[in-house]
Amino acid sequence: xxxxxxxxxxxxxxxxxxxxxxxxxxxxxxxxxxxxxxxxxxxxxxxxxxxxxxxxxxxxxxxxxxxxxxxxxxxxxxxxxxxxxxxxxxxxxxxxxxxxxxxxxxxxxxxxxxxxxxxxxxxxxxxxxxxxxxxxxxxxxxxxxxxxxxxxxxxxxxxxxxxxxxxxxxxxxxxxxxxxxxxxxxxxxxxxxxxxxxxxxxxxxxxxxxxxxxxxxxxxxxxxxxxxxxxxxxxxxxxxxxxxxxxxxxxxxxxxxxxxxxxxxxxxxxxxxxxxxxxxxxxxxxxxxxxxxxxxxxxxxxxxxxxxxxxxxxxxxxxxxxxxxxxxxxxxxxxxxxxxxxxxxxxxxxxxxxxxxxxxxxxxxxxxxxxxxxxxxxxxxxxxxxxxxxxxxxxxxxxxxxxxxxxxxxxxxxxxxxxxxxxxxxxxxxxxxxxxxxxxxxxxxxxxxxxxxxxxxxxxxxxxxxxxxxxxxxxxxxxxxxxxxxxxxxxxxxxxxxxxxxxxxxxxxxxxxxxxxxxxxxxxxxxxxxxxxxxxxxxxxxxxxxxxxxxxxxxxxxxxxxxxxxxxxxxxxxxxxxxxxxxxxxxxxxxxxxxxxxxxxxxxxxxxxxxxxxxxxxxxxxxxxxxxxxxxxxxxxxxxxxxxxxxxxxxxxxxxxxxxxxxxxxxxxxxxxxxxxxxxxxxxxxxxxxxxxxxxxxxx
Numbered sequence: 001x002x003x004x005x006x007x008x009x010x011x012x013x014x015x016x017x018x019x020x021x022x023x024x025x026x027x028x029x030x031x032x033x034x035x036x037x038x039x040x041x042x043x044x045x046x047x048x049x050x051x052x053x054x055x056x057x058x059x060x061x062x063x064x065x066x067x068x069x070x071x072x073x074x075x076x077x078x079x080x081x082x083x084x085x086x087x088x089x090x091x092x093x094x095x096x097x098x099x100x101x102x103x104x105x106x107x108x109x110x111x112x113x114x115x116x117x118x119x120x121x122x123x124x125x126x127x128x129x130x131x132x133x134x135x136x137x138x139x140x141x142x143x144x145x146x147x148x149x150x151x152x153x154x155x156x157x158x159x160x161x162x163x164x165x166x167x168x169x170x171x172x173x174x175x176x177x178x179x180x181x182x183x184x185x186x187x188x189x190x191x192x193x194x195x196x197x198x199x200x201x202x203x204x205x206x207x208x209x210x211x212x213x214x215x216x217x218x219x220x221x222x223x224x225x226x227x228x229x230x231x232x233x234x235x236x237x238x239x240x241x242x243x244x245x246x247x248x249x250x251x252x253x254x255x256x257x258x259x260x261x262x263x264x265x266x267x268x269x270x271x272x273x274x275x276x277x278x279x280x281x282x283x284x285x286x287x288x289x290x291x292x293x294x295x296x297x298x299x300x301x302x303x304x305x306x307x308x309x310x311x312x313x314x315x316x317x318x319x320x321x322x323x324x325x326x327x328x329x330x331x332x333x334x335x336x337x338x339x340x341x342x343x344x345x346x347x348x349x350x351x352x353x354x355x356x357x358x359x360x361x362x363x364x365x366x367x368x369x370x371x372x373x374x375x376x377x378x379x380x381x382x383x384x385x386x387x388x389x390x391x392x393x394x395x396x397x398x399x400x401x402x403x404x405x406x407x408x409x410x411x412x413x414x415x416x417x418x419x420x421x422x423x424x425x426x427x428x429x430x431x432x433x434x435x436x437x438x439x440x441x442x443x444x445x446x447x448x449x450x451x452x453x454x455x456x457x458x459x460x461x462x463x464x465x466x467x468x469x470x471x472x473x474x475x476x477x478x479x480x481x482x483x484x485x486x487x488x489x490x491x492x493x494x495x496x497x498x499x500x501x502x503x504x505x506x507x508x509x510x511x512x513x514x515x516x517x518x519x520x521x522x523x524x525x526x527x528x529x530x531x532x533x534x535x536x537x538x539x540x541x542x543x544x545x546x547x548x549x550x551x552x553x554x555x556x557x558x559x560x561x562x563x564x565x566x567x568x569x570x571x572x573x574x575x576x577x578x579x580x581x582x583x584x585x586x587x588x589x590x591x592x593x594x595x596x597x598x599x600x601x602x603x604x605x606x607x608x609x610x611x612x613x614x615x616x617x618x619x620x621x622x623x624x625x626x627x628x629x630x631x632x633x634x635x636x637x638x639x640x641x642x643x644x645x646x647x648x649x650x651x652x653x654x655x656x657x658x659x660x661x662x663x664x665x666x667x668x669x670x671x672x673x674x675x676x677x678x679x680x681x682x683x684x685x686x687x688x689x690x691x692x693x694x695x696x697x698x699x700x
Contacts (some may be wrong), residue, residue, distance in 0.1 A: 020063075335363065
């Protein structure tokens with residue numbers, strides 16, 4: 001295994017690119033089902049009286065190092081549509097670089113990784129062949145029960161220490177699978193590539209049981225091995241990776257053309273498979289399809305599944321299910337919330353693209369409905385140039401007059417839990433022009449307009465603690481430190497008209513060109529952004545004057561084997577205030593709707609009361625997050641198998657009256673849900689604990 005570990009990184013990158021013909025044949029058997037199966041996103045629609053289904057696809061597969069696959073389906077046929085996605089991620093089982101440190105798009109830790117000995121135990125099962133052609137069958141087993149680890153065996157060639165065959169088994173909460181890969185012959189061009197796949201799986205969810213089996217063959221051509229570094233001649237920017245990245249759209253190739261597919265099929269059908277096709281043809285031809293039934297069937301799909309509406313020459317509309325319990329989320333701060341989203345795309349000549357994305361959500365604790373429409377038109381994609389328009393309702397905030405009154409309350413009696421503030425509803429419109437000046441340096445020119453309406457008609461109260469002689473304990477009373485006469489005389493509707501500039505710079509920005517479209521890739525260096533906005537009076541009635549500056553600095557450092565370290569620093573301030581204005585920062589704001597595992601990668605405060613986001617004209621904050629698949633849970637074997645990733649959170653905020661606010665957290669991510677536990681501290685004193693919970697099943 002020492003020799004296998006030594007050669008694996010070299011074999012991982014030895015192939016630069018290839019083209020191949022990929023044939024996949026799959027069968028599924030619905031052993032048990034109930035009504036729940038019709039409400040599972042990504043699940044294909046079963047037919048009454050049918051339990052076995054099959055499908056075949058023939059594709060052109062193009063690979064470019066390090067791990068980019070482009071698959072274009074040329075033909076397909078079968079007894080149903082879409083059962084490939086019964087688990088939502090089946091195709092990744094046929095896109096495997098065996099020598100990579102991770103498998104299935106970074107979901108599994110490979111037993112061939114350089115430090116895999118921390119997680120796997122190896123032993124020789126048997127020795128195959130004579131001294132001139134010796135091979136070792138080596139079994140590997142995970143040391144801990146985890147969904148990131150697999151068990152199985154590999155057959156290793158003793159001469160070049162390459163893998164000839166590998167079989168590994170893994171599982172999630174709903175899916176168990178076994179994948180068998182057979183590699184090309186030693187000395188042949190496809191020696192380091194899989195030539196055959198044999199995948200079996202079992203899907204179980206709330207009484208539904210589905211078995212699946214899939215076989216695949218690859219016929220390679222144009223295999224190119226990577227040249228030594230001193231022989232590679234670069235042209236253009238060293239950050240342009242267009243030569244190893246490529247993407248293209250996959251057309252809808254579903255067709256029922258037996259004669260055509262018979263000419264393509266490299267593996268003949270078994271008698272049982274021929275019988276499945278025959279039975280399906282008879283059932284399809286004998287059962288008349290009622291128009292009303294088709295309409296209701298399509299409507300049912302829209303309720304329970306992600307679906308795409310093809311508008312012919314007018315683009316495509318991507319919709320999330322109308323009834324989807326996995327769009328709910330819960331946190332101690334925001335309570336229960338729900339979200340829904342749509343996405344419209346249309347491509348034009350020159351890779352120009354129009355996107356429109358409406359979204360809506362409801363927060364049950366605050367009893368607030370949120371909606372917004374985001375749209376953008378990439379008119380010069382080679383330079384990242386776009387025009388965007390966004391409108392909707394934003395977070396409710398209070399104005400600076402209340403802030404001025406609150407600052408007079410002594411710290412000794414100030415208690416944010418006893419404040420009843422009049423928040424303003426927000427209706428906003430933002431126009432933006434984006435342009436990439438040079439690689440990694442982006443300039444945004446913004447124009448924002450807000451209309452804020454008072455929800456409490458200027459009333460401001462404090463819940464009395466019982467010390468006031470004029471009120472009973474616990475009853476609301478007007479605070480003697482707050483001049484309510486001033487608040488009552490204020491207008492109840494405010495507008496703002498504010499141009500702004502945002503400058504963002506990422507050094508060492510790698511990218512590739514997909515046609516005329518520039519697609520940015522992660523950089524090894526941090527991203528820094530400067531944000532400026534100035535409110536102008538006189539353009540709209542009751543408009544306010546202010547100036548806002550914000551600086552944001554964030555960086556993600558990959559530590560290998562699915563481990564990441566992230567830090568983020570931010571500062572912001574309102575200056576040159578004149579009259580009434582609203583403290584509403586761009587980078588430091590609360591989130592009211594459910595966000596999953598990638599919620600700014602830990603760049604938010606989970607327990608911070610909504611008051612504090614608008615409590616100061618300036619702020620400074622910092623966040624640190626560490627993510628890894630094995631932190632605390634591996635020591636608890638009974639539950640370690642359910643955890644995909646673990647995180648440690650640290651966040652600090654400095655504003656007046658909070659010097660500092662500190663939040664510590666621990667989170668776990670699973671296939672079904674994400675869960676986090678957080679503790680908050682104000683001014684170095686313990687304040688509270690809380691949790692965050694979001695569904696992730698079928699959303700990863």
